[in-house]
Amino acid sequence: MNYRLLILVLGTFIIGSDDFVIAGILPTIAADLDVSIVTAGQLVTAFAFAYAIGAPFLGTLTIHLPIKRLLLFSMLLFAISNGLSVIVPSFEWLFATRIAAALSAALFTPIAMAASASLVPESHRGKALAMITAGITIGLILGAPIGTWVGQEWGWRFSFLLVTSISLITFVGILFLLPKVEREQKLSIKASLSGLHTHVWLTLSVSIIATVGGFATYTYIAPILHKITALQNISWFLMLFGIGSLAGNLLGGYGTDRIGAAKTLRMSLGGFSLILLSFSLLPLLTPGMMTIVLVSIVSLLWGMPGFALNPALHSYLISLHPNQASLVLSFSASALYVGIGLGAIVGGGVISLSSIDYVGLVSGILVGIALAIFVFLTRLHRHS
Secondary structure (H helix, E strand, O other), rough: OOOOOHHHHHHHHHHHHHHHHHHHHEEEEEEEOOHHHHHHHHHHHHHHHHHHHHHEEEEOOOOOOOHHHHHHHHHHHHHHHHHHHHHHOOOOHHHHHHHHHHHHHHHHHHHHHHHHHHHHHHHHHHHHHHHHHHHHHHHHHHHHHHHHHHHHHHHHHHHHHHHHHHHHHHHHHHHOOOOOOOOOOOOOHHHHHHHHOOOOOOOHHHHHHHHHHHHHHOOOOOOOHHHOOOOOOOOOHHHHHHHHHHHHHHHHHHHHHHHOOHHHHHHHHHHHHHHHHHOOOHHOOOOOOOHHHHHHHHHHHHHHHHHHHHHHHHHHHHHHHHHHHHHHHHHHHHHHHHHHHHHHHHHHHHHOOOOHHHHHHHHHHHHHHHHHHHHHHEEEEEEE
């Protein structure tokens, strides 16, 4: 594997860490800036929606600019945004710096994926994309806990200082280690957008529906696991989820290169649907050691098909529009964050209208619908 990919992995790692660490330091932010925890939670919402809107908008505006220059600019802006978060005097200013960080992350991540795909032969594209998305996953299971610990020990501002420091290291690494990356075919913005044909948009809808299904359950995983296991501390299950996610991400890249993106995507969606459905079966068990063991197994397995989706989906989208890979991936990133936001709404709606026991059932059905749509799309594309 091309060692130059590692500096891009470091970039997605620190972006993932910054994205997920905020949940761990919300209470200290709320207390220090004299706002409620609910108000502080809007920092997460602001980041998600700024990313969702910014990814396709910025991707479209910058389609003619050199890739390496954009990577440097976006990572420097990311470092500055987090550096300003260290010294903000009020919640309003922190809100603004979080939006700036999200926009810079929305610019960096799709371009990093496109760059990784162009730095390796096509036969290794899946593994390259898996490495880039693995950086985000490692940010979830390693970076966020470390950043949370730093924030709890020395204050939340030091969490952002840590992110700033690693961001600057990444900037220097890109400057000196990454070669010039050739841009895709240069087209006008109108021509580029018109090239995103119906099959691309329908594939993005598959991504949104599957993400809604996954995050309808994940958003409320703490109360779900509390009810199933009667345990208050669920960190063990989340760690297993993180390990499974990392393994799934790598398996998805391997499968994409070995058996193809479409087949890997179908298998991942099918497995993901079955795992999510199990969350509505587990509450039928009596809390005890056997239940804890079963939940541990499900937590580990959940991340595998759920995160194997990413490299397969990205590789499949690139194959549909190879001349504008970074633009397609920017829309894919937007679809992911739209799905995350809608997932929380759907999961909350299920709980309000029925019971938390049915969240897994609804999630599994949604991912099953995404699978059915994708199977239909691939058959349609094959005969077109």
